Amino acid sequence: MFTRIVRWIDERMMVSPLWRDIADHPVPAHTNPSERVSAFVYCFGGVTFLLIIAQFVTGMFLAMDYVPDITNAYNSTKYIMDHVLFGEQLLSMHNWGSTLIIIMVTLHMLRIYWMGVYKKPRELNWLVGVTLLLIILTFGFTGYLLPWDEKAYFATQVGVSFVQYVPFIGTALYEIIAGGQTIGAATLSRFFAIHVLFLPALLLTFLGLHFLMIRRNGITGPY
Amino acid sequence: MAGKQPQKAGWTRRDFFNWVLNVTMGVIALLVAVPAVGEAITPAFAKTKPLWVRLGLASKLQAASLSAGQGGVGSVVKASYTYTALDHWVQQPASDYAYLRYIGGSCPFYILSPICTHLGCHVDWVPSSSQFHCPCHGSIYSIDGLNVSGPAPLPLGVFRWKLVNGEIRIAREDTFTGAYQRQGEAPKQPCLMVKQA
Numbered sequence: 001m002f003t004r005i006v007r008w009i010d011e012r013m014m015v016s017p018l019w020r021d022i023a024d025h026p027v028p029a030h031t032n033p034s035e036r037v038s039a040f041v042y043c044f045g046g047v048t049f050l051l052i053i054a055q056f057v058t059g060m061f062l063a064m065d066y067v068p069d070i071t072n073a074y075n076s077t078k079y080i081m082d083h084v085l086f087g088e089q090l091l092s093m094h095n096w097g098s099t100l101i102i103i104m105v106t107l108h109m110l111r112i113y114w115m116g117v118y119k120k121p122r123e124l125n126w127l128v129g130v131t132l133l134l135i136i137l138t139f140g141f142t143g144y145l146l147p148w149d150e151k152a153y154f155a156t157q158v159g160v161s162f163v164q165y166v167p168f169i170g171t172a173l174y175e176i177i178a179g180g181q182t183i184g185a186a187t188l189s190r191f192f193a194i195h196v197l198f199l200p201a202l203l204l205t206f207l208g209l210h211f212l213m214i215r216r217n218g219i220t221g222p223y
Numbered sequence: 224m225a226g227k228q229p230q231k232a233g234w235t236r237r238d239f240f241n242w243v244l245n246v247t248m249g250v251i252a253l254l255v256a257v258p259a260v261g262e263a264i265t266p267a268f269a270k271t272k273p274l275w276v277r278l279g280l281a282s283k284l285q286a287a288s289l290s291a292g293q294g295g296v297g298s299v300v301k302a303s304y305t306y307t308a309l310d311h312w313v314q315q316p317a318s319d320y321a322y323l324r325y326i327g328g329s330c331p332f333y334i335l336s337p338i339c340t341h342l343g344c345h346v347d348w349v350p351s352s353s354q355f356h357c358p359c360h361g362s363i364y365s366i367d368g369l370n371v372s373g374p375a376p377l378p379l380g381v382f383r384w385k386l387v388n389g390e391i392r393i394a395r396e397d398t399f400t401g402a403y404q405r406q407g408e409a410p411k412q413p414c415l416m417v418k419q420a
Contacts, residue, residue: 034236034237034240050251054251054255057255057256057259058255058258058259060259061258061259061262061263062262064262064263065262065265065311065312067312072312072313075312075313075314076311076312078312079311079312080262083265083269083311084261084262084265085258085261085262085264085265085268086257086258086261086262087258087261087262087265089257089258089261090258090259090261090262093254093255093258
């Protein structure tokens, strides 16, 4: 059945070789944990990617019942936790997933650093990776405000206040990020737009670049 | 997956690892999918409790109904009320009205929802003909709320009500009319007074 569907599509589109190129190719033995268990360090990036997919799915469904508005952000979050079927689990997955991503992405970066993977010819991919790290941290920072509870509010107050210490343009930067003189309605809708529209677009673009460059340069080692 | 050596027949080490990987990924996908689908299908399973709202003092509404009617028989009066509507997570003040009539007996008030069962317009009470007329598509209901003419498929909704300290409270329900919905053109007036425990 499945084979017949694939053959039907292949007769018209010939996608099988593309799929083989993208996903179904052997990895070197020294990076395969089923050959050598210690090779699990090569999986940190892939695990991060899986977690990102989970964040996309849980986030899309959470957005069904969330509104970025200062009177209802908290209420709708509470509604998800109290009244939506498995809502608390969904919210927790998104919450814990974000923490796990930051842990995995840090481990991934440490492996790259310690194995010297950033050296020529992979400097560009290192730069893309650092950009991805910044994007992911911004995801975490903007997402933290969205429940609009006290912790979220004051954490964002502190976080955004850091930029006031930038010489000359500090105040202007603060107002651009907060959307005004104080953390309020404009901050929330700004952070929401950044969290669900701008950052996912950036993340997908840079992930695409990241993976393309891995395919071009290949995997390092064995050492 | 192309190996260096030709594949051995049967259950190989590679098959085993592939199986473990697929099962693990499947479990993870399920763990994400179950709450995600739950979020999407929640509305189909949501049960709302009736919201009891204050309609007004029974003595005043009784007097109003009697003075609208003749010879000790009550007629229909419009009873406006305000309440706090809870729309999922949004709480906000709302207002509406009901058509109340004093009918005496053990269930002295007969309270109708003004929502037309055709497409949801508010019907008007026409005292000269003792009928409810819908301004949208001309549905006509009798004084008991039975659909006698026009496109309305069902009689008007009837509010369940109860007396609390001399005050009438009506139950706004999760139906199209916001009240108890009679399914046929049953001629009898359902008494929907809820006795206090």
